Amino acid sequence: MRKFSIVAATALVAAAGLVLSGCAAGGSGGSDKAEIRVWLNGTDTPKEAREYLVKTFEKQNPGSTLKIEEQSWTGLVDKLTTSLSGSDSPDVVEVGNTQSPAFTSVGAFMDLTDKKDELGGDDLLPGFVEAGSYDGKFYAAPYYSGARLVFYRKDMFAAAGLEAPKTLDEYVADGEKLASANAGVSGIYAPGKDWYNALPYIWENGGEIATEKGGKWTSQFSSAESVAGIEQLQQVYEKASLAPKDGDETNPQVPYCANQVAQLSAPSWVKWSILAAADSDTPGCPDQEANLGVFALPGKDGGAAHVFAGGSNIAISNKSAHKDLAYDALKIMLSDDYQTILGKNGLVPAKQSLASTLGTDEVAKATAEAAANAKLTPASPKWADVESSQLLQDFFSAVAQGGDVKSLATELDKKIDDILNK
């Protein structure tokens, strides 16, 4: 009994000490001076935003530093699994919205439920809040969303007497026309492993990726509607595209700038890759600016098509040794100023109230149209495993090589069912 009270007293003193030191540190929370490591993926986050983040963080937390470590999108789930569970975990990580459930469901991220209002509350993009929540708790905040748009060459359109297509069928027909009119040019650039840009064909023809009923998932690639969509895509691969059948969607600006692409469906920020200065790390072709047109991918019956709602969530690792500082960094990334920079660079901001920061140019208009009709992948914690097993890349690559859609799709459905219902 006596022993117990000593322990209790010690705990009380310690707790009081913690509270007091918390107060002393003031509003920003952590009093430690430390280096915070932030993982950002690919070149999606513009340089201006990165510089703003480092500058603002180091001003708000004198003595602490923030280091951005750029990760590759390829193999990200594998890498996050190992690093978030280890002792050398990064503090703040960006994760693809479709990959997020794999980590929120296993407790890899710090619980942000009571901080949600401070971060933006109901103003945050609802689809991404959902992607970042698990079991009623909020773990990963929306970071940005990016709609996929179609970039095109105005000169090739004019030469072929074409205008921006009104329906998906018109878009495919234009692609074939442009390909046969220009030797060595892809009317629609469609590398076989780019499954993101393959999904609209399925959705627009009435198909789905997978549906859930009573907790059981059923993959839907072999449904009549999906097969019709995939066969339309196969037509694109065979008649409109010269892209490698086993290539992926990275660096599309290279063939675009080599004058080998008439239409390119890609995330909105690819505009800046195409127009990147000749002396940058990944040079583009800035002289093409006036020649670069853009529209939202049209749907089967007109209007904007259902495109894949790509984007990211941002979270704090549960293993972070400096959670307060990490939260400061996360708060900056969701601040209006930071999100405005993202908006100006063609990324849909995480807050709905900032949608106007996208501007009013062609890209902004198309982005808004596409984002309004964008769709997500199945909301299963196992979906990330489907992605990282690269089943979809292999499937669409086989379709691009002229394989039989129905039998390939049936095979794929079996494999996806196995993973989702494990």
Add this chain to the structure above:
Amino acid sequence: MSLVAKTKTPRRVGFAPFALLVPGTAVLAVVVGWPLIQLLIQSFQEYGRAQVFGAPAPFIGLGNYVEVLTDQKFWNVLGRSVLFCLVCVVVTIVLGTLVALLMQRLNKFFRTLVSIGLLLAWAMPPLSATFVWGWVFDTQYGIANYLITQVSGVDFMGHSWLISALGFFFVAGIVVVWGAVPFVAFTVYAGLTQVPDEVIEAAQLDGAGAVARFRLIVLPYLRSIFLVLIVLSVIWDLRVFAQIKALQTIGGSVADTSTIGVYIYETSLANGEYGTGGAIAVILVLILMAVSFVYIRQSLKEDEA
């Protein structure tokens, strides 16, 4: 008296070597042994991504092993790995030996030149080498397609080397062999200097041709060197990982081209099934240990000789 001395002497001699072994063994135990034990335990557990982040891992007996061994995909991958390994080893040893024989006949200047070339190839990390070779065989902009088209006149532009499994392993084989030949060449070259010139000369006087001299004299002298080289090459090529994994990001179908090392990675890290992946890894360790056994037995024999 003499009996006591006899039993004491070996014990005194025996202590020093063991003491010298301690640091190395300790490092190996920590760096290799401990993870290996963990891997072994994991292979008997249900161990997924949730367990990585702290959920309890229940033991499921041989469940993971049953799952692996009854999966046709595992046998496909294993068969593919063994076949790829054998082809690579044969080509590596033959090419390495030819380069070594060439170096023996070159004058000093050219021998140095070849050595530098070999060293550079050897020093190149497998990952960098794979990407460079990937560019060489790139579908759209690769120099291989360009040169073949220019020289032969057959239109190879836009030809995808990696899209078929055979083409993929052709390129992967080039990367692996290219990286492995230097070690074999240097080792065989060193071995060749040990073959006594008198014996070769005598054989030459007896009218033995170059092929016969190599087969009847050089080969027996270098037998143990070749055995060790073959065993090491088999071990290296069977567990090949970086080259295949990196090449898969450049092109080709993942399902048709994964070798056992990549398969373990996919199962464990990409799909988050650490238990099943662990079981595959343990099976690979057993196979590699069987191969190493030949190597160790040979080393022991040499010690005795």
